[in-house]
Amino acid sequence: MVINYTITPELRVKLKDPFGTLIRGTFYETMNEIKNLVEAEKPLLIISVGDVVSRNLHESNLNPQLTIIDNVSLRNLKMHKELPVKRTVYVKNPQGTITYEAIHAVKEALEKKGHTHIIVDGEEDLAVIPLVIAAPDGAIVLYGQPHQGVVLRRVDQEAKETALHFLTHFIHSEA
Numbered sequence: 001m002v003i004n005y006t007i008t009p010e011l012r013v014k015l016k017d018p019f020g021t022l023i024r025g026t027f028y029e030t031m032n033e034i035k036n037l038v039e040a041e042k043p044l045l046i047i048s049v050g051d052v053v054s055r056n057l058h059e060s061n062l063n064p065q066l067t068i069i070d071n072v073s074l075r076n077l078k079m080h081k082e083l084p085v086k087r088t089v090y091v092k093n094p095q096g097t098i099t100y101e102a103i104h105a106v107k108e109a110l111e112k113k114g115h116t117h118i119i120v121d122g123e124e125d126l127a128v129i130p131l132v133i134a135a136p137d138g139a140i141v142l143y144g145q146p147h148q149g150v151v152l153r154r155v156d157q158e159a160k161e162t163a164l165h166f167l168t169h170f171i172h173s174e175a
Contacts, residue, residue, distance in 0.1 A: 005098040005170035007126065012096070015166070018145055019128060020153030030150045031060040034142065037152070038062060044138035045110075049128050053144040064142070066109050068127045070120040086114040095123040098170070103130045110134055128153070132163040 007015070023030045034057070038046065046064040048054040054067040089109065093102040102120065106127065109116035120127070131141050132155055139155040153159055 002100050002174070004100070004173050005126075005167060006173065007096045007170055011166065011169045014169075015126075018151040019132075019162070019166075020141070020151045020159075022145055022149055022151055024149040027056055031056055031062070034150065034152065035060060035062055038140075041140075043140040043154075044136055045140070047131055047135060047139055047141045049124055049131065049141065049143040053142055053150055057142065063115065065114070066106075066116050066118070066131075068106070068118040068120060068124045068131070070122065070124045086116065087112070088117045088119060090119050090121065093120045093122040093124065093127070096126070097122075098126050098130060098167075102127055103134075106130050107134050110136070129163045129166050132159050133167070 023033050025033070045066070046057070046062060047066045047068075048057050048064040049068045051069045051071060054064065054069050057064055057067075087109075089105045091099070091101045091105045093099045102118075105118050107130075109118060118124075118127075125143075128141055128143055132153060135141065135155045137156050141153040141155060143151050143153075145151050
């Protein structure tokens with residue numbers, strides 16, 4: 001059975017706000033700040049969502065243990081740079097949805113450890129929500145905020161509760 005969550009127009013507006021701390025700046029500024037934070041806090045896991053932020057983290061030797069990309073940046077610029085990974089998983093996740101297939105891939109990647117690269121046929125943006133729910137406390141999730149910088153979400157109980165709250169506002173359907 002495939003379970004889909006579809007975003008509502010109201011929630012789409014709400015999710016345009018950063019779901020975490022916005023680190024503003026250029027590539028070099030944001031990566032330098034993230035590098036300093038990682039060295040100071042030593043997060044349990046580094047997880048990235050989005051092509052540009054994932055590529056930038058790898059280029060800065062801040063290799064996330066899990067990356068989720070769709071090989072497209074800003075909905076039109078194709079990204080085809082290979083990133084160093086142990087395992088690659090392909091999932092379908094249409095724009096504006098969270099599919100059961102994507103949720104399962106996230107959970108499995110977090111359980112298996114080792115660097116997993118999830119490549120989405122569709123859109124990966126909303127994967128932040130099931131990621132925060134499934135990730136262990138102490139992990140950090142990083143994703144791009146277009147034309148502004150990088151959002152850093154520390155995973156803790158409050159983050160999980162907020163993500164679950166968001167999920168309850170999706171349209172849920174079983175197919």
